[in-house]
Amino acid sequence: MNQEFDVLSAAKSWRLEDFADHSPSAVINDVYASDVLTLEELRQRLSRPVFKSLQATLEKSSTLDPSIADTVALAMKTWAMEKGATHYTHWFQPLTGSTAEKHDSFLTPTTDGLAIATFSGKELIQAEPDASSFPSGGLRATFEARGYTAWDPSSPAFIMRHSNGATLCIPTAFASWTGEALDLKTPLLRSIEALNQAVMPALKLMGSDANKVGSSLGAEQEYFLIAEEYYYGRPDLVMTGRTLFGAKPPRGQELEDHYFGAIPDRVLSFMADAEKQMYALGIPVKTRHNEVAPGQFEIAPIYEQSNVAADHQQLIMQILRNTARKYGLVALLHEKPFAGVNGSGKHCNWSMGTDTGENLLEPGDTPHENMQFLFFCAAVIKAVDDHQDLLRVSVASAQNDHRLGANEAPPAIISIFLGDELTDILDRLTSGQGGRGTAAGVLGLGAPVLPKLPRHAGDRNRTSPFAFTGNKFEFRAAGSSQSISFPITVLNTIVADAVSQLTVTLKEKLGGSRSKRSLDEAIAAVVRDVYSAHKRIVFNGDGYSDAWHKEAEKRGLLNLRTTLDAIETFSAAKNVTLFEDFKVLSKRELEARQEVMYDIYFKTVNIEGETTEYIAQTMILPAALSYLAALGDVDVKSKAVKGLSEEVSGLADDLYEALGKLRKVNAEEGGEEVHEKAHHMRDHVLPAMLDVRAAADGLEKLVAVKYWPLPNYRQMLFVK
Template structure:
């Protein structure tokens, strides 16, 4: 079929088979959280003493009492079976970056030939999945298969539904037989505890007694949608999640008309369906809209505790992928599925909150007088400056390298945007002036029918990798396909360290007889002056900033992931994670090894896919067109086109020969050697093949071109 006819077919041949059956009131009162085992549900199903014991674990971090496990398991089983669940699974986050699950039935055969529904406390608390095939980075030999999942009571169990039933999912940690973390959740939980232990003593100095402190998070999710018919005709998308070929279409995102534009009906129906499922899972998704690039969209939840937010982020991706298929679409989570237009990120809006509901990064109406806010804000500045490397490492991947530093997200150099108001306050403190400086005020819009609206004292900066946005910091470098657990683990840990150091300094000043206001003022001034090189409120895309950052400010510029990953095992990082019991030296080394391994395998798959598609699809298409042209009577046009096609085909043949050699070489025996070979040799060879292929796409007749083009994939909705 001619590809232009396929465009028409893809645009027309879809139907909405599923319609929203819930009223808005029902979504709030009946749907939200209906598939989540909430505290209230457990309260109704447990005795008061048992519930109080469980509540102490959830709210105060007390050790879990094994004596209540059987009662909780029974309550969980009966609730799940009432919801239609026939199986349960310990749901965990291995070091692959995705999730894993092994399903077990509630039904157990009895001696009389019948079956009973059983689920014990021991089955709830611990399971033993095979750990041999999960990445361990050398922590476990392949033949050492034993691994344990351990129930995480701080993240609620939930029901995942499918067409023929439902499964009870129990969030768990995953560890080896030796007790070392084989997952992303365990270090995250440890980092939350480290933050709590560091911040509570600091709050006591401000006469703010609290029980617990944890980090809170709202993670935006960007993604692309393309027609399913096109996806399966693109081997590169199927194999790698991104297009390895594709000429720039006449129109991309230049008109900027897609951003916040009207959402197409097909897409809006998909979004509504996905949101309803997410509501049932208790995920507080709030925002949906068109993103900048054609075919790109965003969904964003509101704040939750970071552990729960990390679980929910994985569920958001899973639900989006599954639901898209119902509408003849495929959801692409890759950081850069299409060249020449914006890629996708996962902006992590991070803050710290108390069990009393107070946000510690809320500046209030008078931030210049808010000593507690200035103290914690200074701690974040100190943390980011001292640990730029770790923040860059936390978002390092072969996928994200295609996005970082492009004209959408420039965090290869980590810097902080504070905004004009907060920067001026800190500048005034540093100079001894004090006072607020610029006030917010109101914005008049020049028409009597329009109201005056409150104006923030500072603008936003979308080019900053780490930006203060009113009452939180937005870490914009996180990639759209990655788990947020490791970036948030890093952020929790480095802030915990900074808070602990500043707390000791503040204690010393108070012990010397200083009053709180002058002591905090001196501390904020000293901290700001020591670390203000990390503050940058300008254009993060400008080349002048890159030169200034490196040459004048001494900031790190780790341009590729491999530049960053090698520093994960630096002595300062080993000491930091060890100090707070977040990651041992062995656990950290294992993660470094896995990051190298995933980088190598990702690019290796891309390199071999590029070779295969170029050799078996694109080159034959070019040669078939050349053969067709050779049958045309001599003429200026035919001759010129033949020469252009032949030249590009020859370029591609030479580039393909080089790529084949680089794919075979692989660069060495050690995984870090292989990873560097991929970066330094395979990626450039792939790019050379692509350049020649993209030239061919522009001159080969459409009927010969073997794959859907950007023009088709990006604009059929």
């Protein structure tokens, strides 16, 4: 195959299919949430008593009344069939990190040879998928297959469309026959309730009239797009999601001209199509733009309740993948699909809010006087410092190891960026000065025609893994391909722990007094003590610098460089106690998840190692030898031929030697236990893969293009 001709093919072969234009008013009035069974839709279809019962479950965390299930199921079925659905599925999030679904038809044959459409309350509330075929960390064995999905009424049902119809998707939890959670949704829901139970007593002390607290989330999604011709020409991308080979092209992201640049028409058409599907599912996507690396893009929704946001994130990834194919593209969600340019993350913008609409992390115009804000901000600081290990575990994966600490990804060291204003307020409070030092101002731009801009009191920091960004914290370390359910479960739980402890301290400092002055003084004392004890976790500087690594070590902060370093801390006694105390994970559930993480790491790197061996052995080495043979047919008196032959021959020998070592470590597994196998992959297979890649990438720069069997970085990153 002539790759240069293939470049023209890839550039010209995209197609536009069934793309109907919609006016802005149509998107707002007719499209948005049109495929979602909203509360308002249910209100119109249910009797008042049934709706009130269901509403109590959603708003007050009341137990679901089984007696209303048949009525709700009938309304759900009727609505879904009106939308064109022929099947329904319990849609859940197993420990794979993706989603799962088993479709059942509404159609039920009758004894007279006809059929009717049925869907009962029992079918709505519970289904029984095979629990043995999903990762369980030992909670289920192959011969113990029974598991249950249970309807999660807090996340609305929705319609997923395909070329030949539609399916009703019912968000559910997934548990074993013995009652343990086998999914990511159940612990997330438990953590939301744990946060509610922890924060409400503090709010009552502060005189709040709120009745419920939850966490909110907006998660940015980064991804790459490449032409599908190139994707299917790269076995490494197909099998592992990342390029295991690839020499750095003459141009990457050095010119910094891709970021926020004009979006190519092909890509913009894809984005508009994907967004329209997301709007129909009620996903509040707000932002789209070119990211830093060539071929990299971002989509970002605004805030939602965190459990709904987690569901929507899974749908965003699915829609991006499915829609890209309509345009001759493939969406790559791997954290580091290309070496040498930025990786992709999923920045989780997290906050806490009340049922009265109050954001507990909103500083207001006078944050130095906003004691409630400072109390909850101090709780977050304490939570992050106390549980650095858990935050690192929550984003740990073989894929994210290639990203953390490189380019715009935060380092593996967990720290908090507070910004100048908030840091100054807390420093002043600690020193007894009080008041506000750093303040917002006005930014003049030097040209009379340009308006003066209000300037924030603090800058932003893109190198921090956990940054305060005005009225929320941005957890930037999450990987682009992972489910956000686990990181948010951890955040909810550790903050619940910190708030609970600070509430006890606050009560002690208040004594019997409830005056405003006494309350403010008591909160100030709590905040001062917390900040003094946990100030080491605050760092506003360059997280990429070597100096920070040295400084972090002096401060005693953890530096869990690899996934396996992080996973080992997961089952520490303090973590088991934390999750059990807040009823988020039992010891058995926690240890099972640790086992699953080891297993996924082992299998991920094992697949990469064997794919590296296969490509090097059957594609790259033969290409190098063919090119050597062609050179041998040329006049050997030529200095160019002689020199080039020696270079190619030397690298081919290096590749052959490295390949032999990789083949040997691939054949070994490192032990019987899964954690032993995982360590073997990290300590032996990954280094052997890098040696193979070094030789192969060297050859790519020497071997004639017509002999090279793989699409290169120049083609994949720049052909749109």
